Structure formats: structure tokens, C-alpha cells
Amino acid sequence: MAQHNDLGRLGESLAKTHLEQAGYEILDENWTHGKAEIDLIAYKDKVIIFAEVKTRTGTGFGEPEDFVDTRKQKLLADAAAEYIFLMDHQGEVRFDIIAILFKNETSYRLNHIEDAFWPSA
Template sequence: MARPAATPFTRDPLAEHNRLLGERGETIAARHLTQRGMVLLDRNWRCDAGEIDLVLRDGHVLVICEVKTRTSTDYGDPLEAVDRRKADRLRRLGARWLRVHDCHPDDIRVDLVGVLTPPGRPVEVEHVEGVG
């Protein structure tokens, strides 16, 4: 008896939706921050310890930015998803990014950007500087 034909790999629809939503939020956040004068240095930088959504320069300050995107506040505000432990991990990732890129800024800061994209309504962006 013949084996059935192999089926192509398919992603989990919810995971794919969340990935696309996250990418959209990061694009919106990057545009928002660069329009305010920051310079985008890196996006989705990864190492074995984790990922940084956005790395920017704000004057002489290196900004490590976490972006949280939601379509509603049913499960809380997007910024509520980042706690002290996550902010500390972002600082450690920022230090790793600096070593890898041999960069020596005057200061380093962790910022959060919450992006709310409710269907049929305008996008809302909230930027919080220097968390945790």
C-alpha cells in the first residue's frame, strides 16, 4: 500500500496571527519613535539570551525598546505585560548588544511602547521612557 503524500508544514493560525500583529506593532512603534527624532539602529536583535524588539539612539542614549501590541484591552493594557523581571532582562540584553556591537553610549535606557490596534478604530501608541 502506498504512503500518503506528505503535507506541507502549516503554522498554528493563532501563533501566526500573533506574529503578524507583533510585526505590525513594531513597525508602528519604530515609525512613532523615529518621527520623534530617535534613530533606529536594530530591530528584532536575537542572541541566546533573548530578543530585543527595537534598539534606538536618542541623542547620546542607547534605547532598548520592548513593544507590546494588542487589538483590545480585554486582557489588560499592552504595557502591563512588562514587569520588573522583564525590564531587568531587557537591560541585560542591552548590555549584550553593546558588547557585540562595540558601542559605548553615554547612557542606556529601557523604554516600552504599547500599541493598541482595535479593529475599525484608530491605532493608539503609548511610549513610556525609562522603565523599571
């Protein structure tokens, strides 16, 4: 298995734990629709949160959150629209980014960016 896949899974696990400890209910993990995958779907205060987790080991090419470009945002929005339809959710939604930057194998920084973007139609 590729090392970057292991790192991504570790990041998603840390993000899930972070959300749970902050009082979020996890509704789904790695939910797919078409070509899009939503890493974590959570619920808190009547809001569905679609969270994209980005995990990196360095900032040579930018911060982890910089990798959620407009193309990725569009894919997430399309998948989120389908999820909202299937769940018949009538309330608010939010798109978050959880950026995790590892300094070494045991030390990392987690940055939860709430309402990180609103994809354009």
C-alpha cells in the same frame, strides 16, 4: 502564519515609524542574545534606547505595557548589557516600552513610555 505574529510585526513597524518621526535613529531591529530579543534599539541625544514593543487588541488581561514583567525586564537587561559591550557604548542607556492597543483594524493608540523601567541586577 499566526495572526498574533502579524499583529506583533505591525506593532513593531508602527513603533519604528513613531521613533523615526520623533528624531530617533534606529540602530537595530529584533536583536537577539540568548533567549532575549530586543524589538528596537534606537539612538537619540547620545542615549541608546532599548525599546520593547507590546501590541494588543484588547485590555481584558491588562494594558499592553503590563506584559513587560520582571522576567522579561531581566532578559532585556542581559541582552542590552551584551549590546552595550559589543558596541563599546560609554554613554547613557534607557529602557522604553511602546504599547500599541488596536481598537479595530485601522484605529490604534500608541503609548511611548520613556524610561519605563530599570531592570534590577
